Amino acid sequence: xxxxxxxxxxxxxxxxxxxxxxxxxxxxxxxxxxxxxxxxxxxxxxxxxxxxxxxxxxxxxxxxxxxxxxxxxxxxxxxxxxxxxxxxxxxxxxxxxxxxxxxxxxxxxxxxxxxxxxxxxxxxxxxxxxxxxxxxxxx
Numbered sequence: 001x002x003x004x005x006x007x008x009x010x011x012x013x014x015x016x017x018x019x020x021x022x023x024x025x026x027x028x029x030x031x032x033x034x035x036x037x038x039x040x041x042x043x044x045x046x047x048x049x050x051x052x053x054x055x056x057x058x059x060x061x062x063x064x065x066x067x068x069x070x071x072x073x074x075x076x077x078x079x080x081x082x083x084x085x086x087x088x089x090x091x092x093x094x095x096x097x098x099x100x101x102x103x104x105x106x107x108x109x110x111x112x113x114x115x116x117x118x119x120x121x122x123x124x125x126x127x128x129x130x131x132x133x134x135x136x137x138x139x
Contacts (some may be wrong), residue, residue, distance in 0.1 A: 129136060 128138065
């Protein structure tokens, strides 16, 4: 630019044309600052999403832990029931075995009694036959 006296106007840093690189540098700095702010917003957004995901995962983990505890309790109850059932089954088997032993003993006793009775009948028949052969009658 020229002044009225014909001389070039100078700024404290030189001519307006020479200050153009300063404007470009400031513009570049402003773009970098905007870029940094945009990255910060993106990072904050990502952080917010990660916080939400962490909260959800924490809740899911809590629910899973609760379910595991419920299942553990159910397993404990079931195992206790199985143990009690095994004790019952063992007691029933023992009773069956004892009754089977009693039955075998009774059967042996009856057989023994039958054999003893048969021997008594044979002995009585032999005595009766012997007495009959001698002419002695038992009536």
